[in-house]
Amino acid sequence: MRHHTDDESAPHADVWTGRATNRVQWLLALAGAACVALGIELAVDSAWTSGIAPLVMSVVGCIAAGLLVLFGTLAFVHVALKVDKECLEVRCGHVGVPRRRIPLSHVAGAEFDPHVTPRQWGGWGYRWRPEKGTAVVVRRGEGIVLRLWDGHTFTITVDNAESAVRVIRERLRTITRGTAH
Secondary structure, three states: OOOOOOOEEEEEEOOEEEEEOOOOOHHHHHHHHHHHHHHHHHHHHHOOOOOOHHHHHHHHHHHHHHHHHHHHHHOOOOOEEOOOOEEEEEOOOOOOOOEEEEEEEHHHEEEEEEEOOOHOOOOOEEEEEEEOOEEOOOOEEEEEEEOOOOOOOEHHHHHOOHHHHHHHHHHHHHHHHHHHH
16 A cells, blocks of 8 residues: 555645455465365365265365355455546456446545444445445455445445545545536
């Protein structure tokens, strides 16, 4: 993460970037890799005498479950947030997928939330709850809550969220002033 100034009167750079990481999810990724390895081990060196069908089901089940856990957790090991003059972009994991791009013209406001938890959202990852909105949660801690003009909210866990909220609010004031003339 880039270091940001806490001085509200200082001019902001053209692009604000931040990220949040969850190291615990690496352990889940290892568990997924272990399931894949078990499936491969069963396929290569099996001493099953009860037939081919149970063996195939075990191999496919281990590999499928392992890949699901492995890729599901690696997609949400970290989140990267970029705020420029026109939009806010959220990218997850090492590949950057899922990705969400929100034009600042669609944002009504931004709030700092010091206590975002996976429990509030039903776990880690890209989440949607009818009563709360949408979120990208990779760890518990500080986050940003965006209020969108369509009535929805979008929450992102990111380090130095207070600084991001200040930048977003300043950009929103600039957009409002720019459209008022």
